[in-house]
Amino acid sequence: MAIKIEKKIKGYNVVKPEDKAAAAAAPAPQPAASKEAPKAEIIQMHESLERPETLIGSTYKIKSPLFEHALYVTINDIVLNAGTQYEQRRPFEIFINSKNMDHFQWIVALTRIISAVFRKGGDVTFLVEEMKAVFDPRGGYFKAGGIYMPSIVAEIGAVIEQHMKTIGLIHDPEMDESTRKLIAEKRAAYEAATTGKSAAPAATETKPETNANGFPPGATLCAKCNTQALVLMDGCQTCLNCGYSKCG
Ligand SMILES: [Zn+2]
Numbered sequence: 686m687a688i689k690i691e692k693k694i695k696g697y698n699v700v701k702p703e704d705k706a707a708a709a710a711a712p713a714p715q716p717a718a719s720k721e722a723p724k725a726e727i728i729q730m731h732e733s734l735e736r737p738e739t740l741i742g743s744t745y746k747i748k749s750p751l752f753e754h755a756l757y758v759t760i761n762d763i764v765l766n767a768g769t770q771y772e773q774r775r776p777f778e779i780f781i782n783s784k785n786m787d788h789f790q791w792i793v794a795l796t797r798i799i800s801a802v803f804r805k806g807g808d809v810t811f812l813v814e815e816m817k818a819v820f821d822p823r824g825g826y827f828k829a830g831g832i833y834m835p836s837i838v839a840e841i842g843a844v845i846e847q848h849m850k851t852i853g854l855i856h857d858p859e860m861d862e863s864t865r866k867l868i869a870e871k872r873a874a875y876e877a878a879t880t881g882k883s884a885a886p887a888a889t890e891t892k893p894e895t896n897a898n899g900f901p902p903g904a905t906l907c908a909k910c911n912t913q914a915l916v917l918m919d920g921c922q923t924c925l926n927c928g929y930s931k932c933g
Contacts, residue, residue, distance in 0.1 A: 730806030754784040816842025831898035
């Protein structure tokens with residue numbers, strides 16, 4: 686860069702090494718001052734946020750008896766304000782892949798709409814409840830673990846929920862100690878009552894029988910937590926998973 690000198694030169698100074706050091710030290714307070722200001726620079730999720738070249742994400746497999754082939758759900762996240770106290774990981778886009786082309790058009794529509802909602806910003810956790818409430822008129826199915834899925838859309842919703850929990854967008858409501866204790870007591874009482882009635886000799890019985898999910902055999906579906914853990918206790922339907930009781 687050329688600098689035109691328009692005034693007469695009256696004197697000069699040569700830059701000494703210590704001057705350079707002073708100059709380097711001088712701008713230091715400036716970044717420190719600007720550190721207090723980044724409040725205005727917090728990046729929030731919004732539609733025009735440019736997609737970075739690389740996004741990190743997870744792929745979940747869904748195997749449903751309603752579908753011939755597995756569904757693969759990929760959710761990619763964007764990390765906003767990385768390295769600051771405002772760091773936040775949010776879902777940015779969703780892709781669903783399957784060999785099964787029967788459902789291609791609604792799956793494409795669903796993924797585009799969900800991705801658009803993700804990018805709109807704000808609270809996107811409502812998607813989970815909306816999707817989990819979708820019922821297939823042909824009937825739902827049981828997942829491994831005895832959890833009832835009312836439709837394939839509901840299971841995609843459950844996958845999104847799982848993902849949002851993993852990235853810390855949804856927090857599990859903490860089951861309080863008293864509820865946990867109450868469930869344990871109910872369970873012990875139920876097992877004592879049922880094993881007491883059984884004719885089998887007590888010596889051969891090390892563990893009470895359970896269904897595939899660890900709940901007593903014959904347990905029915907709880908409407909609150911969608912788990913096969915509802916048993917009849919003292920004439921009252923009681924859930925051994927979430928503590929729900931028909932009698933309050
Ligand atoms: Zn329950």
